[in-house]
Amino acid sequence: MDRLQERFGIHGSLVFVDANFNSFEVYRQCSRRGWTALIGDKRSTFPHKSAKGRKLERFYSARNRVAVGKNGCNLHRFSTLNVKDCLSRLRRNQDPAQGPTWEIADDVPEEYIAQLDAEQRIRKNDKWIWEQIRNAPNHYFDCETMQVCGALMLKLIGQESGTLGKRDGGSVDEDAAEFEA
Structure with missing residues (x-):
């Protein structure tokens, strides 16, 4: 790396x-x-404050410091459900006129594509979750998810980027979308 x-x-x-x-x-x-460092979390949103002091809910936590080594490290938690939903939405949109699109190199190995399709969104115990299909390897799907989390944090995509509508910035569940309180 x-x-x-x-x-x-x-x-x-x-x-x-x-x-x-x-x-x-x-x-x-x-x-x-x-x-x-990033860690997926079951929470749908995390509290933040805007520059003007307004309460915001985002799909990732504010920065946390982990005391390790001389300097410590930055840690953010993110909503596994909502960030994976964002990735799924990006992968479905192949028309740049309709907002950000997901792209992949032409020469990517088949294993990469297989791992991207190794999870599915299902309803379990009255909640939506992303679940591995037949214990298939999903490491690349997790990597892509964390790239989307980074893009949301940098406001390259999502509601705060100005490129997507509110419902495209996150979960299909209106209450879980990124919003100002």
Whole structure:
């Protein structure tokens, strides 16, 4: 990852790393390199305050600091359901006139595509969830989800970007969409 970061000139804080597995080691590496740790969460939104002090709900948490190493590391939690919904919506839209689209390289391996299709949105116990299909590997789907989370955080997509409508900024559930309170 260091080589890719250097090759593309990506600032360390914009390198997002999944901290759901082996969290302490991820935090340690993020602290050492200035990277940002992400953890999926069952909550639909997280409280924020706008620059004017208004209450906002977003699909990701405010920055948390994890005390590890000399510097500690930044950690954000994100709504697994809503961010995966955003990814699904982006993948379905292939018309740039209708908003942001999802694109992929022509030479991506079939395994990558298979992993992107390794989860489905289902209703379970009266709640919507994303569930793995037959325990198929889904690591690349998780990576794409975290890229969408980063894009939402940077306001490149979603309601606050000005490129999508309210219902396109997140969950199909109106109450869970990104909004100002």
